Amino acid sequence: MDDRTTVSETPLTTATGGPVVMPVRRGFVNVSPINRRRWDSFKRNRRGYVSLWIFMVLFVLSLFAEFIANDKPLYVRFNGQSYFPVFFTYPDTTFGEKGDPDLFGTAADYRDPFIQQLIAKKDGWIVWPPIPFSYDTRISNPPAPFPSKPTWALSEADCKKAAEGNFARCGEADYNWLGTDQQGRDVVARLIYGFRISVLFGLILTILSSVIGVAAGAVQGYFGGWTDLLFQRFIEIWTSVPELYLLLILSAVLTPGFFVLLGILLLFAWVRLVGLVRAEFLRGRNFEYIQAARALGVSNAVIMFRHLLPNAMVATLTFLPFILSGSVSALTALDFLGFGLPPGSPSLGELLGEGKANPGAAWLGLSGFFTVAIMLSLLIFIGEAVRDAFDPRKAFR
Amino acid sequence: MPMSDATPLLSVRDLSVTFHQGGKQTCAVDRISFDIRKGETVALVGESGSGKSCAALSVMKLLPYPSAQHPCGQVIFKGQDLVPLPEAKMRVVRGDDISIIFQEPMTSLNPLHTIEKQITEILELHRGITGPAARARVIELLTQVGIPEPETRLKSYPHQLSGGQRQRVMIALALANEPDLLIADEPTTALDVTVQAQILKLLKDLQSRLGMAMLFITHDLGIVRKVADHVCVMTKGKIVEQGPVEQVYTNPQHAYTQQLLAAEPKKDPAPLKPDRPIMMQTDNLKVWFPVKRGILRHTVGHIKAVDGVSIELRKGETLGVVGESGSGKTTLGLAILRLISSDGPIVFMGNQLQSLRFKAMRPFRHNMQIVFQDPYGSLSPRMSVEDIVEEGLRVHHPKMPREEREQRVISALTEVGLEPSTRHRYPHEFSGGQRQRIAMARAAVLQPTFVVLDEPTSALDMLIQSQICALLRKLQRDHDLTYMFISHDLKVVAALASRLIVMRHGKVVEEGAAAELFAAPKTDYTRALFAAAFNLETASTGVVSD
Numbered sequence: 001m002d003d004r005t006t007v008s009e010t011p012l013t014t015a016t017g018g019p020v021v022m023p024v025r026r027g028f029v030n031v032s033p034i035n036r037r038r039w040d041s042f043k044r045n046r047r048g049y050v051s052l053w054i055f056m057v058l059f060v061l062s063l064f065a066e067f068i069a070n071d072k073p074l075y076v077r078f079n080g081q082s083y084f085p086v087f088f089t090y091p092d093t094t095f096g097e098k099g100d101p102d103l104f105g106t107a108a109d110y111r112d113p114f115i116q117q118l119i120a121k122k123d124g125w126i127v128w129p130p131i132p133f134s135y136d137t138r139i140s141n142p143p144a145p146f147p148s149k150p151t152w153a154l155s156e157a158d159c160k161k162a163a164e165g166n167f168a169r170c171g172e173a174d175y176n177w178l179g180t181d182q183q184g185r186d187v188v189a190r191l192i193y194g195f196r197i198s199v200l201f202g203l204i205l206t207i208l209s210s211v212i213g214v215a216a217g218a219v220q221g222y223f224g225g226w227t228d229l230l231f232q233r234f235i236e237i238w239t240s241v242p243e244l245y246l247l248l249i250l251s252a253v254l255t256p257g258f259f260v261l262l263g264i265l266l267l268f269a270w271v272r273l274v275g276l277v278r279a280e281f282l283r284g285r286n287f288e289y290i291q292a293a294r295a296l297g298v299s300n301a302v303i304m305f306r307h308l309l310p311n312a313m314v315a316t317l318t319f320l321p322f323i324l325s326g327s328v329s330a331l332t333a334l335d336f337l338g339f340g341l342p343p344g345s346p347s348l349g350e351l352l353g354e355g356k357a358n359p360g361a362a363w364l365g366l367s368g369f370f371t372v373a374i375m376l377s378l379l380i381f382i383g384e385a386v387r388d389a390f391d392p393r394k395a396f397r
Numbered sequence: 398m399p400m401s402d403a404t405p406l407l408s409v410r411d412l413s414v415t416f417h418q419g420g421k422q423t424c425a426v427d428r429i430s431f432d433i434r435k436g437e438t439v440a441l442v443g444e445s446g447s448g449k450s451c452a453a454l455s456v457m458k459l460l461p462y463p464s465a466q467h468p469c470g471q472v473i474f475k476g477q478d479l480v481p482l483p484e485a486k487m488r489v490v491r492g493d494d495i496s497i498i499f500q501e502p503m504t505s506l507n508p509l510h511t512i513e514k515q516i517t518e519i520l521e522l523h524r525g526i527t528g529p530a531a532r533a534r535v536i537e538l539l540t541q542v543g544i545p546e547p548e549t550r551l552k553s554y555p556h557q558l559s560g561g562q563r564q565r566v567m568i569a570l571a572l573a574n575e576p577d578l579l580i581a582d583e584p585t586t587a588l589d590v591t592v593q594a595q596i597l598k599l600l601k602d603l604q605s606r607l608g609m610a611m612l613f614i615t616h617d618l619g620i621v622r623k624v625a626d627h628v629c630v631m632t633k634g635k636i637v638e639q640g641p642v643e644q645v646y647t648n649p650q651h652a653y654t655q656q657l658l659a660a661e662p663k664k665d666p667a668p669l670k671p672d673r674p675i676m677m678q679t680d681n682l683k684v685w686f687p688v689k690r691g692i693l694r695h696t697v698g699h700i701k702a703v704d705g706v707s708i709e710l711r712k713g714e715t716l717g718v719v720g721e722s723g724s725g726k727t728t729l730g731l732a733i734l735r736l737i738s739s740d741g742p743i744v745f746m747g748n749q750l751q752s753l754r755f756k757a758m759r760p761f762r763h764n765m766q767i768v769f770q771d772p773y774g775s776l777s778p779r780m781s782v783e784d785i786v787e788e789g790l791r792v793h794h795p796k797m798p799r800e801e802r803e804q805r806v807i808s809a810l811t812e813v814g815l816e817p818s819t820r821h822r823y824p825h826e827f828s829g830g831q832r833q834r835i836a837m838a839r840a841a842v843l844q845p846t847f848v849v850l851d852e853p854t855s856a857l858d859m860l861i862q863s864q865i866c867a868l869l870r871k872l873q874r875d876h877d878l879t880y881m882f883i884s885h886d887l888k889v890v891a892a893l894a895s896r897l898i899v900m901r902h903g904k905v906v907e908e909g910a911a912a913e914l915f916a917a918p919k920t921d922y923t924r925a926l927f928a929a930a931f932n933l934e935t936a937s938t939g940v941v942s943d
Contacts, residue, residue: 287774288769288770288771288774288775289774289775289776289777291736291767291769291775292767292775292836292839293788294736295736295762295765295766295767296762296789296792296793297758297759297762297763297789297792298788299755299792306780307777307780310777310779311777311778311779313779
């Protein structure tokens with residue numbers, strides 16, 4: 001046979017036998033063909049792709065929650081001048097005559113009919129966000145005692161009762177799409193802010209705990225021996241610490257806020273990935289391509305990062321959506337029990353708690369439940385699609 | 398239905414197999430026809446992916462239905478068409494009338510059950526034999542397949558047996574119900590040459606004693622010649638030629654058969670170069686793995702993987718290292734490259750390597766490279782070909798500009814006969830031979846002077862083996878490379894090695910110039926090894942392992 005052998009013994013075929021079609025596309029963004037293939041494969045998973053879009057739309061909208069649900073107007077036209085209360089705080093004296101005894105120079109409360117009258121007097125007008133309440137706005141003129149029903153669900157009997165009692169008439173009351181909670185705050189506004197804080201908390205906790213967990217697992221699996229033995233024993237002791245009790249004790253000492261809670265949950269969340277990554281590295285470190293890399297003189301750190309990590313990533317990514325949804329539900333659970341975010345913060349857990357405390361007010365429990373359920377389902381659908389996209393053997397299926 | 402010698406036992410007519418997956422249809426077997434008469438051996442030969450295993454499995458209907466389908470064809474066994482037969486009736490045929498032996502004895506036995514339990518199960522299922530009768534039958538079967546002292550082996554688990562013994566147990570399992578047809582799917586591919594010869598002899602003996610027919614699937618033409626009466630050559634799902642073995646071998650008609658028969662690696666070893674400088678030298682090199690016991694983990698003994706090996710290799714030569722599996726060949730190769738720790742001096746181009754730490758070794762790694770056996774395991778599945786090949790350049794020439802690095806990768810890929818435009822793809826898109834070329838490009842891109850080749854051709858088909866051999870030879874001539882070629886495949890070693898060492902149990906049994914050694918082996922062990930490899934003959938017991 002000729003020394004100059006042919007290029008391929010068999011024509012390139014896929015696992016199923018069809019010829020490989022390599023799409024050559026030149027987009028504006030220079031994406032490597034590998035990532036392009038992953039993206040294509042991700043898109044092919046319709047459920048994951050649609051979920052990603054829905055989730056991104058919801059998340060981006062919630063990032064701009066101040067423009068959707070706020071008790072400050074987006075725009076105020078007053079006395080020929082423009083005001084942007086969303087961005088700037090104006091003292092109430094801005095809108096009144098000098099020396100008006102009813103004005104104290106404090107931040108203007110635009111929901112106060114008095115301020116609204118002042119603005120209207122000077123040919124002013126107000127542009128409100130679609131939902132004119134923030135997460136902590138108390139409704140001042142409810143049609144019923146708190147928690148009050150969604151406005152569209154008010155029956156004639158309810159209206160009659162409102163008229164008899166000391167409440168706002170049905171037509172005059174604020175419109176609450178999903179009613180109010182027991183402290184008189186609009187449920188929709190709280191859901192929007194609560195969604196944002198849950199997702200942000202979950203994302204940060206997931207990213208931080210994954211970084212720590214993957215690093216710890218990688219070191220244990222790669223070096224093995226005593227490193228592994230000691231670390232494993234430490235983790236066994238660590239995981240047997242009762243998390244909830246520690247949390248109770250710590251929240252008595254520290255004021256529970258966003259970052260304090262993040263820190264406390266992080267203390268325990270990082271362990272979840274260690275075992276998995278460790279197993280992947282233990283398995284992987286004896287592969288021939290790792291030997292080949294050693295034979296090339298590649299350093300340990302580079303072998304771990306370039307050769308072993310990408311292979312451990314699929315197993316890690318498989319778990320990521322579950323860790324993310326676990327983080328979200330951990331925060332929700334703590335809030336539900338009352339050990340979470342400080343009182344007054346928008347929190348889905350607190351809403352669920354109120355739903356439990358007021359079984360007659362179905363709108364509280366149901367809206368909390370559906371928000372949490374939809375959020376977690378979307379995250380898991382996305383996670384599944386990402387996982388499949390990263391699997392090279394699935395690329396062409 | 399009475400059987401005469403004229404009517405075939407099994408008659409496959411126009412059989413096709415297609416696989417449906419994700420809307421795509423692939424034809425794995427394309428209208429094949431062949432007959433097997435009682436007591437006859439028919440061999441299906443072809444490269445991997447030619448559909449030979451698929452054809453054999455479809456006789457037993459063991460394919461993953463319904464994603465696999467038979468759009469046309471008949472499998473007539475004893476006058477009955479098996480293709481439309483329902484699964485429940487098929488189960489009666491399987492294991493009773495037709496049985497099968499698979500390639501990998503490691504995974505085809507259940508590791509959690511004893512040998513006795515596994516054989517008894519099939520006796521009970523088809524014949525209803527239980528209790529002492531079953532045990533007697535199991536002992537009889539184990540004696541038949543040549544397991545020594547079968548009574549003591551009954552309670553053994555598969556891991557307590559050697560590869561050859563496991564394959565013997567598999568054969569006992571297949572023979573338990575005295576089938577009329579035995580399908581052997583590459584039964585010796587995973588075994589050592591010496592064990593392979595024993596197993597082939599056993600199959601042949603059993604066949605003539607029991608008068609069963611055999612469908613033998615293999616990629617090795619040497620084996621076909623030894624065992625088969627009738628041969629069918631398959632490629633790309635079709636049988637391109639069939640006929641009596643002698644006729645096909647002496648007078649092949651189809652171009653593919655001719656190519657296959659001529660595929661034996663060309664014997665053209667690198668010459669001995671006694672006047673060139675010494676490249677690699679070891680003196681009494683030892684790799685001992687301690688065996689630790691007890692709570693305090695004190696060392697009670699050693700497994701001597703490499704036990705006092707001295708080699709001397711001059712520039713431009715090829716040192717062949719041969720021996721059965723477990724003889725320490727690969728360990729020796731890894732120890733020389735200092736990938737595992739060892740004792741004893743290793744001198745590379747006049748430099749003492751043994752005492753160097755990992756970082757101090759790095760400058761030498763540039764000159765010494767390794768190509769591994771398994772082209773599937775030696776390439777990171779998540780790195781593109783370009784990343785794989787350029788890795789060494791990143792380590793040894795960290796300041797090299799990207800364009801130059803890319804240029805070096807392209808020229809290395811071209812040199813090993815790969816299209817450079819494929820460098821952005823992933824290893825799984827390449828065939829075994831192409832992957833082995835990628836592994837060679839990874840070594841070649843650094844322009845090394847010394848390369849350890851650890852069974853680089855063992856996982857490849859015959860045709861590709863000879864292509865890879867030719868490529869190795871070309872690279873050696875072009876770059877004046879020194880090879881250490883580790884293999885159990887003596888045909889390939891004979892084609893390339895200028896110098897040879899024969900290893901057994903970590904020690905060198907015999908060494909010398911390859912030509913002399915092949916012509917006149919001195920020890921019984923080497924003679925047995927050569928006889929098994931070149932003529933598929935077994936040696937008297939005790940010389941080689943079983």
